Amino acid sequence: MTETTTDATPTTPQGRLLEIHRFPVKSMQGEQLDAAAIAPTGVLGDRAWAVVDDADGTVASAKRPRRWGRLLDARATFASPPTPEQPAPPVRIELPDGTEVRSDDADVHDVLSRYLGRPVHLTHERRPEQAFHEVWPDDVGAIAPDEFMAQTAAGAPDEGGADRMSAIGVAALAPGGGFVDLTPLHVLTTATLAAIERQAPGSVVDVRRYRPNLLVEVVGPDGRVPADFVENEWAGRTVDVGDVAVQGVIPTMRCVMTTLAQGDLPEDRQPLRALADVNRLEIPGLGRWACAGLYASVGREGHVRVGDPVAVR
Numbered sequence: 001m002t003e004t005t006t007d008a009t010p011t012t013p014q015g016r017l018l019e020i021h022r023f024p025v026k027s028m029q030g031e032q033l034d035a036a037a038i039a040p041t042g043v044l045g046d047r048a049w050a051v052v053d054d055a056d057g058t059v060a061s062a063k064r065p066r067r068w069g070r071l072l073d074a075r076a077t078f079a080s081p082p083t084p085e086q087p088a089p090p091v092r093i094e095l096p097d098g099t100e101v102r103s104d105d106a107d108v109h110d111v112l113s114r115y116l117g118r119p120v121h122l123t124h125e126r127r128p129e130q131a132f133h134e135v136w137p138d139d140v141g142a143i144a145p146d147e148f149m150a151q152t153a154a155g156a157p158d159e160g161g162a163d164r165m166s167a168i169g170v171a172a173l174a175p176g177g178g179f180v181d182l183t184p185l186h187v188l189t190t191a192t193l194a195a196i197e198r199q200a201p202g203s204v205v206d207v208r209r210y211r212p213n214l215l216v217e218v219v220g221p222d223g224r225v226p227a228d229f230v231e232n233e234w235a236g237r238t239v240d241v242g243d244v245a246v247q248g249v250i251p252t253m254r255c256v257m258t259t260l261a262q263g264d265l266p267e268d269r270q271p272l273r274a275l276a277d278v279n280r281l282e283i284p285g286l287g288r289w290a291c292a293g294l295y296a297s298v299g300r301e302g303h304v305r306v307g308d309p310v311a312v313r
Contacts, residue, residue, distance in 0.1 A: 014226075015218035015310040017241055018190065023211065024091045025076035025122070026050040026179040027062040029262065035305040037084075038244045040298050041176035042184030043213045045082030049091055049103065050126070050179040051112060054119035059170055059179060061132040063257050066159035070116060072262040087176075088124035126177045131167045137256050138163055140269050143276045144253070145287030173249065173297070183249050183295040187231065187239065188212035192292050195228035199274035206265055209258045212293060214241060216310050229279050231294040234312055238299060242308035245300035251281050252293035 022043045023030035027050075037044040051060040051071065060068045079090040079102060090104045093112070101111045109121045135157055136149055152166035174184045188210055197205040207215055216239075220226040234248040254275055261267040275290040282288050 014312055015216050017214060017304055017306055017308040017310055018217040019215035021213055022046045024049055024078055027071040029075040031077050037303050038298055039301055041178050045078060045087055047179040048088035049122060049124045051120050052123055059130050059132040062260060063134040063255055065260055066157060069260055072260055126179055130170050132170060134166045134168055135256055136164045140272050143290040147287050183297055185246060185296040186212045186252060186293060187214045187296050188293040189216045189218045189230055191218050191225050191230050196271050199278055200271040203268050203270045204265055205271055234294050238313050240311045242304045243302035244304050247297045247299040249295045249297055250283050251291035252295050253289040254292055
């Protein structure tokens with residue numbers, strides 16, 4: 001394993017790893033794991049595949065929901081476990097009507113094109129210049145700064161609506177060729193989910209809306225649940241999970257994707273509105289955003305398992 005951090009500061013257990021999630025295809029539902037290998041690219045195999053629009057070459061993302069929201073109703077699982085030598089083995093994709101197709105089937109692109117209503121192809125090869133589109137709903141509130149939306153403006157979606165849209169480069173802060181949004185890892189705590197639930201009574205606040213790789217159950221030094229949005233303080237710090245060192249980068253900026261219906265979860269914008277009201281943070285160089293969670297990189301590779309102790313230093 002490659003060691004890129006040598007900080008040996010003693011740590012105090014502050015929780016445990018509650019869930020591990022891997023999403024083989026960007027914007028589709030994925031797999032919940034008991035254990036996972038963590039490489040410099042994140043959870044091995046995470047967002048290794050993506051659907052690409054044949055018309056303009058953009059990566060399909062449910063962040064543009066009128067065009068690509070149906071991706072969230074599909075589920076992707078690996079046909080065989082990823083390995084460092086083959087981080088993107090074939091995937092099985094199950095559509096809501098029960099149709100199943102594999103990435104190595106001859107008709108996979110046709111099946112997905114019919115499902116999504118426009119010509120697309122499935123790929124595990126990312127081009128450096130590729131981007132995805134992100135829509136900013138007018139009825140949610142100030143979830144992103146106007147300056148960022150102006151700098152990344154890609155016009156209004158041609159599917160209709162008054163929303164603004166950005167074009168954003170894929171995996172800007174991640175090594176390798178995967179299709180993560182920004183950094184290799186996304187960490188979320190149960191304390192933050194509980195805080196959102198308190199701010200949005202009546203809403204179904206479910207981890208599936210937020211799509212973290214690692215869900216951490218946290219406790220404070222006195223054994224009590226820590227302050228709301230505890231990950232706000234983890235940027236710039238090291239989070240030890242089992243034998244893996246996770247380096248906090250910035251809080252996770254939130255978007256319309258967290259509001260969309262998927263599975264048995266209804267469409268609901270109230271939790272995102274609540275975040276815009278109570279947890280807007282200044283992200284260096286990017287302005288103020290509605291945030292929940294932690295974008296992170298990998299300081300020390302290794303393996304994680306559900307139940308592993310988690311400590312912040």
